[in-house]
Amino acid sequence: MTDKFISIEGISKRFPAPGGSTTVFEELWLSMARGEFVCIIGHSGCGKTTVLNILAGLEPPSDGTVIVDNQSIEGPSLDRAVIFQSHALLPWLTVMGNVAYAVASKWRFMRKDDLHRQAQKFIDLVGLTGAEHKRPAELSGGMKQRVGIARALSIEPKIMLMDEPFSALDALTRGTLQDEVRRICLETGQTVFMITHDVDEAIYLADRVVLMTNGPNAVLAEIVENPLPKERQRNDVHRHPLYYGVRNHIVDFLVSRSRNFAEEMKDTNYDPRHVPVVRPGAPQVASSRAATLDATDPGRARGPRPVVAAEGATPAPSGPALAQHRA
Amino acid sequence: MGMTWRAAMVSLLLFGLFVGVWHLATMGSGPAVTMDPEYAKLVGATASQGKSAMPGPAEVGLKIWQHLKDPFYDRGSNDKGLGIQLAYSIARVMTGYLIAVAVAIPIGFLIGMSPLMNRSLDPFIQVLKPISPLAWMPLALYTIKDSSLSSIFVIFICSLWPMLINTAFGVASVRKEWLNVARTLEVGPFRRAFTIILPAAAPTILTGMRISIGIAWLVIVAAEMLVGGTGIGYFVWNEWNNLSITNVITAILVIGVVGMVLDQVLARATRLVTFPE
Numbered sequence: 001m002t003d004k005f006i007s008i009e010g011i012s013k014r015f016p017a018p019g020g021s022t023t024v025f026e027e028l029w030l031s032m033a034r035g036e037f038v039c040i041i042g043h044s045g046c047g048k049t050t051v052l053n054i055l056a057g058l059e060p061p062s063d064g065t066v067i068v069d070n071q072s073i074e075g076p077s078l079d080r081a082v083i084f085q086s087h088a089l090l091p092w093l094t095v096m097g098n099v100a101y102a103v104a105s106k107w108r109f110m111r112k113d114d115l116h117r118q119a120q121k122f123i124d125l126v127g128l129t130g131a132e133h134k135r136p137a138e139l140s141g142g143m144k145q146r147v148g149i150a151r152a153l154s155i156e157p158k159i160m161l162m163d164e165p166f167s168a169l170d171a172l173t174r175g176t177l178q179d180e181v182r183r184i185c186l187e188t189g190q191t192v193f194m195i196t197h198d199v200d201e202a203i204y205l206a207d208r209v210v211l212m213t214n215g216p217n218a219v220l221a222e223i224v225e226n227p228l229p230k231e232r233q234r235n236d237v238h239r240h241p242l243y244y245g246v247r248n249h250i251v252d253f254l255v256s257r258s259r260n261f262a263e264e265m266k267d268t269n270y271d272p273r274h275v276p277v278v279r280p281g282a283p284q285v286a287s288s289r290a291a292t293l294d295a296t297d298p299g300r301a302r303g304p305r306p307v308v309a310a311e312g313a314t315p316a317p318s319g320p321a322l323a324q325h326r327a
Numbered sequence: 328m329g330m331t332w333r334a335a336m337v338s339l340l341l342f343g344l345f346v347g348v349w350h351l352a353t354m355g356s357g358p359a360v361t362m363d364p365e366y367a368k369l370v371g372a373t374a375s376q377g378k379s380a381m382p383g384p385a386e387v388g389l390k391i392w393q394h395l396k397d398p399f400y401d402r403g404s405n406d407k408g409l410g411i412q413l414a415y416s417i418a419r420v421m422t423g424y425l426i427a428v429a430v431a432i433p434i435g436f437l438i439g440m441s442p443l444m445n446r447s448l449d450p451f452i453q454v455l456k457p458i459s460p461l462a463w464m465p466l467a468l469y470t471i472k473d474s475s476l477s478s479i480f481v482i483f484i485c486s487l488w489p490m491l492i493n494t495a496f497g498v499a500s501v502r503k504e505w506l507n508v509a510r511t512l513e514v515g516p517f518r519r520a521f522t523i524i525l526p527a528a529a530p531t532i533l534t535g536m537r538i539s540i541g542i543a544w545l546v547i548v549a550a551e552m553l554v555g556g557t558g559i560g561y562f563v564w565n566e567w568n569n570l571s572i573t574n575v576i577t578a579i580l581v582i583g584v585v586g587m588v589l590d591q592v593l594a595r596a597t598r599l600v601t602f603p604e
Contacts, residue, residue, distance in 0.1 A: 058507055076510040088504035092526045092602040101522070105512035137603035155512070 004067075005034040005191055006055070006159065010272070011064035013050050024050055025218040027272035028064070030210060037185060037192045039202035041250060042212030043258055048195045049163055055193060056082045056161050069158060078106050081152035083162040087144045089136040089151075096132040099123055099151050106155040122154040123147075125184060142173035149181065153188070160185070162194040166201065178204060179234055186230075199250045203228065204237055209246075210275075211253050213261040219272055221261050224250060225279045242280070249280035346384045353383035382573040390573045391580070405565060407557070409581060415557040417585070419475065419550075420543045423482025427539065431487050432532065435494025436520065439528070445495065452491065460485035460546050464553055474554035478547065485546045486539035493535025497528030529600035537593035544586045559585075 008031065013024040024047035032038050042048050053059040055066060057076040066073045068080065089098050099119040104110065110118070123132055126146040136144055145165055152160055165181075166174040182205055185192055196202050202209045209224040227242040237243060257264065264270075355378035367375035382390075398410025438445045460481045467477035501524050509519045551560025559582060566574035 056511055058510060076513060078511075078513050080511070082507070082511045084504055084507070086504055088502075088508050090505060090508070090523070090526070091604050092529075092600075102512055105514050105518075135603070 003033045004031045005036075005069060006030075006032040006193070007067040008051075008055075009065050009067060011051070011054055011061035011066060013047060013054070013059075014062045023217050024215050025212070028220055029273045029275065030220060030223075032191060032193065034191055035189045037182075037190075037194070037205055037207045038210060039194045039196050039206035039208075040210040040212055041196060041199065041202055041254065042218065043214050043254065046212045046215040046218040046258075048212060052082075052161050052163050052193065052195055055159075056080055058082075078155050079158040081155055081157035081160050083145075083148050083152045083160065083165045085164045085167060087136075087141075087148040089144055089147055091136050094133050094135055095123060095128060095139070095147050095150075096120070098136070098147055099154050102151045102155050119150075119154055122150040125153065126150040126180065140173075141169050142177060145169060145177060146180075149177075149184070153184065153190075156188075158191065160190050160192045160194075162192065164195050164197060167197060174198075174201070175234060181205070199247055199254070200238075202250070203243065203246055204232065204234060209250060211250065211258070213258050217262075219261070219265075219270075220275045221253065221257065221264075223275050223277045225277060227279055245280045249278070349384050353379040353381045355379075380572070382576065386573050387576050387580075390577045394577060394581075404556075407562075409559075409562065409578070412557060412559045412562040413581065413585060416547050416551060416559040419479050419558065420482055420540075420547050420589075423479040424486045424540060424543050426479075427483045427486040427490060427543075428536065430483075431490035431535075431539075432494050435491045435532070435535075436498050436524070438491070438495035439498025440520075440524075445499070452488070456488045456492075460542075461549055461553065464550065468554075474556060478550040478554050478558075481550045482543045482547060486543045489538040489542065490532070490535040493538070494528065494532045497531025497535075498524055500531075501527040526600070526602070530597060530602075533593065533597040533600055537590060537597060540589045540593055541586065544582075544589055548582060 008028055011028050012026045014021045015024065016022075028051065030038075040048050040051065050059060054061045055068075055073070057073050057080065090101065093101060096116070096119055099122060100115055103115050103118045107115070107118075120132070123129060126149050128143060128146050128150065131139065131143065136147065139147065145168075148165070162181075166177055169177065178201060184190070192205075194205065196205075203226060206226055207230075208226060211221045211224060213219050213221050224246060227246060228237060228240055232240075270276075355372060355376035362370075362375060372378035373380050394409040398408045398413075400406075400408040401411060434448075438448055463481055463484050464477060467480045468474065471477050471480060505523050505527055506519070509523045514522070547558065548560035548563065551558035552564040553560075555561050555564070559578060563575055563578045563582075566572075566578065
């Protein structure tokens, strides 16, 4: 990738445990381009949320560094907005209050009516016009999450980090909100890193889907390039000829490979810095375990990218060295 | 009929029953011994009419009415209106209480936000908290050398702990996700304290303040009995020395009513800052 807007460089997370330490995940390398939508999928406990928290700057990694826009992350930043799974609205503030709080945090000396105008713009954008003066307790789950999205967008961040933003919603609301998030992100050219459990959601939203193995000692197993065109419609996305190939590949991973990936790693020369990039194409290939590393993967013929790409990782010295400079 | 109405009816009925029993129990049983009216007047109704020494509801009611009619009279240091006595007590409670608020809330914030301060101040709080506030009185009198200020100090010390502990608890248990919101928005420590922690902990803090005002009102009566001079506690003790049980009962009722009002004010305030989730 030419534009490495976000570069995760060899991050690990370990927690002290009786008789040593538990490694949640180790040596994660991943880079994202500006305007890219990346979903990360993995089972509970693999450390997805920790990765997101590290990206947000809420938690430091035990090892490694994350570089965003040529600067290593040293803590939370207004450039990186987080949409929390639990929406995390301040219950004593109204919808307007919650969004305006974020706006006032970004532009500390903004005039009050400008502040309201900015907040109103994003309340309108997520379709909450008319609910400005309601408190979170008076809103449905979907509306609360819309406020969370408006709050995140209102500070015009460079990156949006979403931690299973739709998992607590009913299917209908989830669909509508996915549509809206997709529309807004495309319109505003947001770079998005999103955690999800929902395979269909990942395929619908993401440009690339990162598959993470089970913890402890989780690693990034594969990066699935989404073969769907950027212009996609919810109602016919599943009719795309490659849709089920991708879907089956991811489901297969979640069902079995995520558990046994350590053995798979031994058979192949797995390199955490060069996470295999796959483009599951035809359904029969997706069901084959070795397909991803097989040179006969039809995905290769179709796409301009190689099947096993070595991109997305920086040579080791440059990353941390840069980070130290900045620190 | 609504539950409120039915409950009010039952309350009224119980009150009527209580007053009735009270009246019957303290009623005179008629002339016990025939005696000279002049002599009967001299020995009083208890001896001449078999009347109980305990005043009945009518006498207490009359007394309350007299106090209500003229609450602010001042006829020397041993005869002041109930209103004046109450004003003294409320002023002392408020002074001690407000100083305690000013001390407890910042220290509570400190303890709640800093695990180190929490651990290091904990032994002091644990030892000081269970001390009866009146036990401080001699020390206060000795050092402050003023009885009125000493009772204010006792109010201060007794209202301190519930507020301190509740503030620390409320601050320490602010939801992590709200703090994370503040962190991702790069909110500075002062703005965070006032816009996130204070509103989030406000219901707990106000609950502590409500407990404190209750305790302060309990303690002021005892403190004023001890130091004397003015105040509703002194009034009760003085009327006991006068053997005016009617006044004692009146004062008891007034103490109850004022305590209820103080509690309700804080309850109302708590409701104002409570947010539904």
